[in-house]
Amino acid sequence: MTQPPASPQRLITPPSTQENPVVKWILIAVAGGFAALFLLLPLINVFAQAFAGGWAPYWKAVTDRDTGSAIRLTFLVAAISVPLNVAFGLAASWAIAKFNFRGKAVLLTFIDLPFSVSPVVAGLLFVLLFGANGLFGDWLAAHHLKIIFALPGIVLATIFVTFPYVARELIPIMQDQGSEQEEAALTLGASGWQTFWLVTVPSVKWGLLYGIILCNSRAMGEFGAVEVVSGHIAGQTDTLPLRVDKLYNEFDPVAPFAVATLLAFLALATLCVKLFLEWKSRDEA
């Protein structure tokens, strides 16, 4: 075997566009250490505390009746609010990216609004509208409708805070793609709906899926806005994050962490799907 010739670059001293390897590895170590201490350790801690007493207390906390109803409520709220926000996000991003109309800037500002308003303020807005002393309070009471401290309020608050996720994800993708493909489809005789479902939606499918999982993760994990409107009725209006809070306030050492592992699994699943989608969309590009 002959030695490969030294590459010519190795013989010339390169200009210093790279850091000294020592500096490089110190930076990596500091960044990695920070992430391990600040991001990884809290995650491990959730599971360590949840299983501190072994399987039995964990299983007891997770299969508790009130926890069960919290799980069902969390899924129900997500199942209502996510599809609504997907429909809205698709419509809004389609309108914003493919058409020019008056009030476009206003619509964009409204889409971003929930990002800049504190979730507890959002919750308060709904209490002021639909609560007993609220703007529509008398009307709702007269018709025996209950929104605040009931499921509709939780759904409304969740829709409000998860409002921007799908639209924000889709707008840049749709803007990048322009509208030539749609124009081609329309020229070839496709109807507006056909164009939308067969051309626009498939071309943004990975971005759409990404928006949906972000929206879902926030919908299931929202705490502030939901807490303000829920009224904390155990077994009825407690979502999973509120259940964690209630168990924590009861000074139970294991149960809040056990319920928290369910939400941590949700976060991990969200991250896995996100990595998969990134890999998939890079693959196609």
Added chain:
Amino acid sequence: MLLPIAALVLRSFHLSWAELWALATNQRACAAYKLSLTASLAAALINAIFGSLLAWVLIRYRFPGRRLLDGLVDFPFALPTAVAGLTLANLFAAHGWLGQFLVPIGIRGAFTPLGVVIALTFVGLPFAVRTLQPVLENLDRGVEEAAACLGASRLRTFASVIAPTLFPTILTGFGLSFARALGEYGSIKFISGNLPSTEIAPVLMVARLDQYDYTGAIAVALVLMVFSFALLFTLNWVQGWAAKFQQP
């Protein structure tokens, strides 16, 4: 969307301004704003420093575990804030994994203002990293080579060429994580321990609401909204300024 805000303003018009002003500026409320602002500022500053470092390491270097680190950055974004507050409070409590070493040397990270900063740093970190990453990726390496060819040391290149180009973006990331911190409630509820010394503005708002003090809650909510809109406008301006730096 417009309706809820209109209702809030309408409600506040039914009240006398003097009453609203008194509730918005009483001693307890002012202490809460002060802690909200200083803790959010501290958290955003930590995120600007470590977030920039993380973005730099993730974009410029190749090392084992890089993909894992990149995925971890999104973790605070995916984890419900209640869980974040729960586990951070436990980690820094006297018997916790970190607290057992830190509390004896006087660093109390749970149920103190420091704990508030820790939780706000956690929730804001992805904003600082994810804002800088794409800009860093598209940064023109030719400029660095030019500086190096002209005889600049790596440190000099970094300080006079790279850092000034990235500064507006870092400022944007700082602003975003500051905005996120100002409105944060879930994680703080756990790590603050409901003490007067750790009460931030959103916690005060909910505390007043729990006592059916609607006027008091509205007063705090209005101040919070003024903060966040002022920040939003500043951020828009900074982003416009930053965009000018990205043009070739």
